[in-house]
Amino acid sequence: MLTTHPFEAADDGDHLHEECGIFGVSETQGAAALVALGLHALQHRGQEAAGITTWDSRAFHTHRAMGHVAGNFDRDDVIRALPGTVACGHVRYATSGDTALRNVQPLYAELQTGGFAVAHNGNISNAIKLRKELVRRGSIFQSTSDTETIIHLVATSSYRTLLDRFIDALKQVEGAYSLIVMTPEGMIACRDPLGIRPLVMGRLDDAVIFASETVALDVVGATFERSVEPGELVIVQGKDVRSIRPFAPMAPRPCIFEWVYFSRPDSIVEDHSIYSVRKGIGAQLSREAPVDADLVIPVPDSGVPAAIGYAQASGIPFELGIIRSHYVGRTFIQPGDKVRHLGVKLKHNANRALIKGKRVILVDDSIVRGTTSLKIVQMMREAGAAEVHMRIASPPTRHSCFYGVDTPERAKLLAATHDIAEMTDFIHADSLAFVSIDGLYKALGEANRAEIRPKYCDACFTGDYPTMLTDYDETAEVDQFALLEERRA
Numbered sequence: 001m002l003t004t005h006p007f008e009a010a011d012d013g014d015h016l017h018e019e020c021g022i023f024g025v026s027e028t029q030g031a032a033a034l035v036a037l038g039l040h041a042l043q044h045r046g047q048e049a050a051g052i053t054t055w056d057s058r059a060f061h062t063h064r065a066m067g068h069v070a071g072n073f074d075r076d077d078v079i080r081a082l083p084g085t086v087a088c089g090h091v092r093y094a095t096s097g098d099t100a101l102r103n104v105q106p107l108y109a110e111l112q113t114g115g116f117a118v119a120h121n122g123n124i125s126n127a128i129k130l131r132k133e134l135v136r137r138g139s140i141f142q143s144t145s146d147t148e149t150i151i152h153l154v155a156t157s158s159y160r161t162l163l164d165r166f167i168d169a170l171k172q173v174e175g176a177y178s179l180i181v182m183t184p185e186g187m188i189a190c191r192d193p194l195g196i197r198p199l200v201m202g203r204l205d206d207a208v209i210f211a212s213e214t215v216a217l218d219v220v221g222a223t224f225e226r227s228v229e230p231g232e233l234v235i236v237q238g239k240d241v242r243s244i245r246p247f248a249p250m251a252p253r254p255c256i257f258e259w260v261y262f263s264r265p266d267s268i269v270e271d272h273s274i275y276s277v278r279k280g281i282g283a284q285l286s287r288e289a290p291v292d293a294d295l296v297i298p299v300p301d302s303g304v305p306a307a308i309g310y311a312q313a314s315g316i317p318f319e320l321g322i323i324r325s326h327y328v329g330r331t332f333i334q335p336g337d338k339v340r341h342l343g344v345k346l347k348h349n350a351n352r353a354l355i356k357g358k359r360v361i362l363v364d365d366s367i368v369r370g371t372t373s374l375k376i377v378q379m380m381r382e383a384g385a386a387e388v389h390m391r392i393a394s395p396p397t398r399h400s401c402f403y404g405v406d407t408p409e410r411a412k413l414l415a416a417t418h419d420i421a422e423m424t425d426f427i428h429a430d431s432l433a434f435v436s437i438d439g440l441y442k443a444l445g446e447a448n449r450a451e452i453r454p455k456y457c458d459a460c461f462t463g464d465y466p467t468m469l470t471d472y473d474e475t476a477e478v479d480q481f482a483l484l485e486e487r488r489a
Helices: 031-041 076-080 127-136 147-156 162-170 214-220 257-262 274-288 304-314 340-347 371-382 420-427 437-443 480-488
Strands: 020-026 049-055 060-066 086-092 107-111 114-124 175-183 186-191 200-204 207-211 223-227 233-237 240-244 295-298 322-324 348-350 359-364 387-392 431-434
Touching (some): 020 114, 020 175, 031 076, 031 086, 031 214, 049 114, 086 114, 107 147, 114 147, 147 162, 162 175, 162 186, 186 207, 200 214, 207 214, 257 274, 274 304, 274 431, 274 437, 304 359, 359 371, 371 420, 420 431
Parallel strands (some): 295 359, 359 387, 387 431
Antiparallel strands (some): 020 086, 020 207, 049 060, 175 186, 186 233, 200 207, 200 223, 322 348
């Protein structure tokens, strides 16, 4: 089951979009086919484009295309054109750079040290500043992606070895990154010092595999070995695997939204089952925001585990009150069509016989602009629901993300400009409630957030950004310097 939000075809950008997914394999025959299979499992993390790069001991080979993995990499002629025993791949949702083939990853360049391919999940928050300086020094960029900044930093580094050049480049970037890099010398996988974006390592016979989520390892039949640690570089050269940690240790802050929405329910992230955590969030939500009702209904598919948890904890029956059609393409309804407002009913429909006359609780993962929630509530009312109560399995999203998640500017976030009562009126619900930030931490087995040093990046809820945000307005919603000084103290 994908965690793609159900109303994307007609949601007016009213949902947090996945970042990207990366997958790499070293030392196995048919590496490209294995990467394509792994990318299928990560398709939910990016559906705009996909790419694969391979190395066959003589040359690099790349195929990049707009659209899904299926249709681009399920053809024998494409896979045959990607020979080699080392490969990495990428599925993309554009959070930095425009939607164009030149921005599709892996990005590749010929450097002084040889070929260099990189696949990136995350967002570099000082890429604009770095890019301006690199261009001033003579760099010529071929894309608008922040990832290309890393290539130019490596190319212009004064260090001698490629590894030292790469480390030098990483020490100049801010923000979030999980990277898989291919060179003639081997493969490097790494995470930023805070571990904001996920990356795991597995084995398939003698092959070493890296992926954004454990589900991709499951799909290719690999065994999960461990997470790549924050600030760690894992270097694979043939059968030799070694690890270095060139950065000063920092308290990790992985993105908490991986558990709320982004990762597939059948993945394990940082030793936590995504499915179990989401059920736990729903149970916590039922304790924090109970309501007398007849049915608990998930907003499919992302709201299903939390709705199950809410129903089990509250004793209110769980039912599929919204039926999803799995045979409608994402682009069937175009933005300019007069019938665009029917996109919700085209892909989802209320189970009228179940809902009529009932008091229903709708469970969803988040509210962004609020327009999607309004449509869902309206759908329930048109189906004859007596009452419609909305429960959200995350705290209010009041702040934009700058670490690889596509969020609207803060002024367009409903929770940034409306209190709970105003939001309830906006979506025309009888009641609305969100799980608290402490409740979210409890679902992850932690103490109240206020009682501990935050263990996750929860900036979209709290405004507590864990890194500098050089490229963004100095008058933004938080004082970055004050936060960092407080954290150091």
